[in-house]
Amino acid sequence: NAGVTQTPKFRVLKTGQSMTLLCAQDMNHEYMYWYRQDPGMGLRLIHYSVGEGTTAKGEVPDGYNVSRLKKQNFLLGLESAAPSQTSVYFCASSYLVGTNYGYTFGSGTRLTVV
Amino acid sequence: RKEVEQDPGPFNVPEGATVAFNCTYSNSASQSFFWYRQDCRKEPKLLMSVYSSGNEDGRFTAQLNRASQYISLLIRDSKLSDSATYLCVVNPLGSYIPTFGRGTSLIVHP
Numbered sequence: 001n002a003g004v005t006q007t008p009k010f011r012v013l014k015t016g017q018s019m020t021l022l023c024a025q026d027m028n029h030e031y032m033y034w035y036r037q038d039p040g041m042g043l044r045l046i047h048y049s050v051g052e053g054t055t056a057k058g059e060v061p062d063g064y065n066v067s068r069l070k071k072q073n074f075l076l077g078l079e080s081a082a083p084s085q086t087s088v089y090f091c092a093s094s095y096l097v098g099t100n101y102g103y104t105f106g107s108g109t110r111l112t113v114v
Numbered sequence: 115r116k117e118v119e120q121d122p123g124p125f126n127v128p129e130g131a132t133v134a135f136n137c138t139y140s141n142s143a144s145q146s147f148f149w150y151r152q153d154c155r156k157e158p159k160l161l162m163s164v165y166s167s168g169n170e171d172g173r174f175t176a177q178l179n180r181a182s183q184y185i186s187l188l189i190r191d192s193k194l195s196d197s198a199t200y201l202c203v204v205n206p207l208g209s210y211i212p213t214f215g216r217g218t219s220l221i222v223h224p
């Protein structure tokens with residue numbers, strides 16, 4: 001049981017390049033989230049999904065797009081990378097909100113934009 | 115006022131010490147509560163859920179005080195391996211979005 005898998009683990013992009021981060025979960029979770037974590041800022045929600053085919057904006061959505069075509073996958077896209085998007089990105093999933101199941105995180109993607 | 119507030123620390127304690135962290139939340143309708151542990155450059159991992167009656171898992175005890183709107187984490191007999199950042203997480207009732215605190219840093223030294 002792999003849990004939540006994020007690919008890639010590391011990436012260096014040039015300003016203006018695009019990329020897609022993949023999050024895959026094998027726990028049949030309904031809810032999936034993308035966060036970024038910067039020093040001193042804590043986890044900030046970028047986008048989230050409450051089910052297959054649905055997505056919604058979080059706290060810091062600008063510059064990012066997402067898709068959830070399959071229940072197990074949640075993709076985060078950067079169309080035109082900027083240095084301000086240098087961060088560690090975490091994907092998380094949850095079976096139900098408001099229960100004691102909690103959230104399972106992937107191991108993160110460390111992205112540097114130069 | 116931030117929705118979830120934690121003292122960032124760091125709390126610097128010797129091995130064997132008892133240390134406690136608090137986390138306050140502003141939404142009185144919050145429904146479920148968790149403590150997560152995050153090691154440097156790693157993902158957050160669930161440490162324990164926090165139940166209304168309080169709960170214990172080995173050296174760790176979590177408490178919820180709904181009247182004063184805070185949760186607490188007590189660590190007894192601290193180990194070097196307990197050094198990490200501890201995040202509190204609050205689920206507002208009816209919301210899909212958990213609220214994370216920024217974390218409290220714990221350093222346990224020999």
